[in-house]
Amino acid sequence: MSVRQSRSASIPIPRTSSSTSPTRNIESVISIPFAPPPPRPRLASAQVIPIAHHHSDDPRASVRGARFGASSVSPTRPSAHSPRTTDPACLSTSSSSSPTLPRARRPSATGPRTPSSNRAVSGLFPPAPAPRTSFTRPAYLEHSALRHLLQTESLPTIAPSRKQGQQRSLSPATDSDDEGSPPPRRATPVPDSSSQMLKLPTRMSESCRHELLSISPDGRDVTYQETLRLFRTAYPIPPACGIYYYEVDILSKGNKGHISIGFAGKDVRLSRLPGWEQNSWGYHGDDGCSFAAEKNGTPFGPTFGTGDTIGCGIDFSTHQAFFTKNGNLIGSVFKDIGKSIDLYPSIGLRHSGEAVRVNFGQEAFRFDIEYHVHQQRLQAWSNIQTTPISSSLVSEDMRPKAKAVEVTEERTKSAINKLVLAYLAHHGYARTARTFQKQLGRPSTDNLLGLDGDMELRTQIVNSVAAGDIDTALAETKKHYPEVLQANEGLMLFKLRCRKFIELLLDATELHKKLKAEEEQIATDDEDEMLMDPPVPTKSHLGTTSKAQAEALNKAIIYGQALLHDYKADKRPEVQTLFNRSVGIVAWHDPIEHGGVAAEVAGPEARVDLANELNQAILRSQGRPAHPTLETIYRHTAVCIQQLGVSGVGAAAFADMQKEFIDA
């Protein structure tokens, strides 16, 4: 499905009085002109619909009345339309071509418990002038680990961010970072997940309706003209939601209240109420029964009618639906729903006089869905955590087809200790590694990990680079790991030499700054000879600095010339690019201060990156992985979970690694 831009409201939809009510931008209304229903035997027909007329003594009804104005309920009046049709017609044509109608922009639900008075008040606002098609993702969906993939329809692709307001630094797959606290890193490109973006249902589909139903421009008001119609949203629910939830206000139940709220597959016959057909599920207002592809329902909850708000949710981690009435959970129902087909929020109306209005999160829900999702998330997570650790992870024998071993606690511990030790060694946390090893009582036979002095050596070299001491790094690398410098036709050597050139330039820059400062100081002193208290630079001092600065600059230039001489024959693009960028630094008085590309090339971060590159190169030359296994495991797991999420495994939405492993 393509992302569609919002369109003008020029689609010829028969307006009903309800859609002209001031609140039409906020809620969806389905109103169905009266058509006498066929007598329909139900198992639970004993349940009497409590409200005979839509203006009943239900306290909510008066609220509704205030909200929609008298006109909004008028479609419930019996109309002259033919009463003959009894078989419901359903709307479901292909959703792909359905135009998106403009809709009022509403900030999403700010909280699940917004008092309904708010909503009544909002209903008094005049219609929003320019309906927009998107709204902020409802808050309860923040519980999905894949929330960054979920978007409300028609919204331009939003860059996934880890958390609003929290600009996380990203680590590229390099084992970056210098010692300590999270370093500011240049932002790596945001994951290109646009192909995986998942659209949320937010409106009833214009094309998935019967011609006799009309939909308001915001896609939420549907008006019924003749006889029963089922309608559904344009987009299916992405299981990556974990839990998806919408609410329906029953504006009027008409005479019988034959309203069904639930879900349907894409190709369900549109002439039937959700729940009667294969691949459809519904909760019926007239008898309170639940229907899952059955003629006779199963007693499930209370009946519902005018003034009630019915919530309908699906939990993809359990493949069960759940319903709420007026903010209270009724319970879970149906099995294996949505396991093999896409689900669309669907509503069926059967008789004239029936009118509903749908809230996909455009405004606050009556039910505390956020809390509910939070609870389900904890449950799903603890279910996942009952998984035994796979034997291949803890096997000493790391060959892929190693014989399955019994996963004892001891083995797990030993496997984790190994991971931890390897991680510490990789990053050169030498003292920690050694102490840890001692505490484990492991014999120091871990030459594998390079805990035998090799780690220290590597760490020293890496730290020299990070500190800008390229000469030492070069000398030590040459002595201990000569192959590192020779690899890739000496690419690493070239990179280090470029850095050396930059360091020389930076030295000159520092001296230049010092010179400037001293000049200023002397100028001030000349003006005010009285202030001679602290030892200040004298003119001769100035001369020394000036000389040193000139020498430093000269040294840098000579080094640069040598570099040019040595590498001008090397036509590799990366060599040429790096050379040009390094030499380009000369153009700035103070490249780091200057910012931009110059600072990027010269700044301390570039040093750290180079240090990490060298670390990896040394590790690789020893046949060790360039990344610690622990990091690979983390990344691998994250990719598995994301893939599961987009493949329809709802529980993956509740395996939130960010929350479980990082924020906590």
Added chain:
Amino acid sequence: MASSSRIRIRSEEWDRRLHEVQVTKHDLNRLIMDYLVIEGYKSAAEEFCVEANLSPPVDFDSIESRMDIRDALQRGDVEGAITAVNDLNPEILDTNPALYFHLQQQKLIEHIRHGRIAEALQFAQEELAPRGEESPEFLSELERTMALLAFDSSPSVPSGIAELLSPAQRMKTAGEVNAAILESLSQGKEVKLVQLLKLMSWGETMLEERAEFPRVEK
């Protein structure tokens, strides 16, 4: 969404996605720290704080006392462990009858292990029997432990009873105490690295049914 056929994810694509995962070295360092603290590697945790420039997540002394208690239990010094737990926070045992019972049971096991039959009987009658009446779980545990006396050191002891004398039983009790102390410090008691490995096992198993994908090279 749900498709029955397995898709194949090529390793270049997989690698690209691995690269996009958002995790920093600092994040991973904290996972390591979590492990060192919960498992009680105090000196390593202290060194790591310095080397990785992390702020100490807990009072390191609490790690030490926790580890002392664990060591005492693994040595068989149940009385010492109980005293130390009470020194640390008397509420831990007060509010956790099952834990207290298991410690008493461990004490009984240690008496039997060392052949102190008279003490064992007296202790069982005075301390454990009244508590055995409190719950069926306690009672059956008590019976199982007393069975050790009946079998004495005969080689035909059923494994379900003999395992009470194994080091694993001591570890089990020690683990329970460790978790209770961590909880009293309102600290996570489940090691995050273990959770990560479980999640990975779950994820790979689930994904296997749906896709072919590269595995972690070790």
